[in-house]
Amino acid sequence: MGGAFARTVVALLALAWSGAAVAAAPEPWQLGMQDAASPLKAAVTDLHDLLLVVITGVCVVVLALLLFVVWRFRAGANPRPTRTTHNTVLEIVWTAVPVLILVIIAFPSFKLIYYEDRTPEADVTVKAIGRQWYWSYAYPDHGNFSFDAFMLSREEAEDAGEPALLATNEDVVVPAGATVRMLITASDVLHSWAVPAFGVKRDAIPGRLNETWFRVDEPGMYYGQCSELCGVGHGFMPIAVRVVPQAEFDAWVEQAQARYGTEDDTSVAQR
Numbered sequence: 714m715g716g717a718f719a720r721t722v723v724a725l726l727a728l729a730w731s732g733a734a735v736a737a738a739p740e741p742w743q744l745g746m747q748d749a750a751s752p753l754k755a756a757v758t759d760l761h762d763l764l765l766v767v768i769t770g771v772c773v774v775v776l777a778l779l780l781f782v783v784w785r786f787r788a789g790a791n792p793r794p795t796r797t798t799h800n801t802v803l804e805i806v807w808t809a810v811p812v813l814i815l816v817i818i819a820f821p822s823f824k825l826i827y828y829e830d831r832t833p834e835a836d837v838t839v840k841a842i843g844r845q846w847y848w849s850y851a852y853p854d855h856g857n858f859s860f861d862a863f864m865l866s867r868e869e870a871e872d873a874g875e876p877a878l879l880a881t882n883e884d885v886v887v888p889a890g891a892t893v894r895m896l897i898t899a900s901d902v903l904h905s906w907a908v909p910a911f912g913v914k915r916d917a918i919p920g921r922l923n924e925t926w927f928r929v930d931e932p933g934m935y936y937g938q939c940s941e942l943c944g945v946g947h948g949f950m951p952i953a954v955r956v957v958p959q960a961e962f963d964a965w966v967e968q969a970q971a972r973y974g975t976e977d978d979t980s981v982a983q984r
């Protein structure tokens with residue numbers, strides 16, 4: 714127990730020193746969802762909260778009815794059992810009420826599906842390609858440079874002050890406050906590009922281009938993982954998104970273009 718606490722303190726200190734603010738990652742013994750970092754996640758959380766109220770209400774009512782029936786129709790108080798088999802009013806009520814509940818749930822649910830589906834006017838497009846077992850990324854509207862992101866080993870992550878199993882050698886870098894269109898596909902088997910704090914989880918399917926979007930205002934590191942069983946390395950292809958101010962993003966793009974080459978640069982082999 715004491716050892717775990719000490720390790721946590723050391724990890725937190727390491728984070729503070731590294732200066733890379735972890736904005737969103739899972740925490741030990743976490744209950745509930747990660748804080749919303751994007752408008753999409755805020756909408757997801759709202760629907761979740763509404764459903765929790767509905768579910769709780771249904772459970773309480775059903776439990777109360779059950780307890781009432783057990784008490785009211787117990788053998789001791791009913792030496793001669795009732796022979797009732799049908800009750801029209803009751804049957805209409807127990808059909809209509811669940812239908813009504815489903816309709817109440819359906820409206821916000823469909824609204825959310827379409828909100829997630831339609832990318833608003835995008836400022837940046839990033840393409841993610843799932844591979845066994847890492848992610849490749851391309852920036853089609855910035856010269857289409859591309860790179861691979863592999864998971865850091867536990868030691869490398871510790872040295873970098875980043876969480877183990879979530880940190881990658883190359884981060885997905887996007888500007889803060891920009892609407893990012895994510896194009897998601899795969900080259901071998903099904904994967905899924907998911908970042909909980911963004912409310913994003915889209916299947917990566919070979920031969921198909923899926924799309925979603927996010928906008929994050931707060932700079933920092935946001936972590937996610939492949940969320941579709943894709944083989945033995947499934948747990949080891951994390952997603953690390955670094956949200957930076959626009960100027961920092963522009964500088965990173967210039968650097969990345971020089972490092973990975975653009976599509977006009979014939980000296981670099983294209984994927």
Ligand SMILES: [Cu+2]
Pocket residue numbers: 843844903904905939940941942943947950
């Ligand atoms: Cu995968």
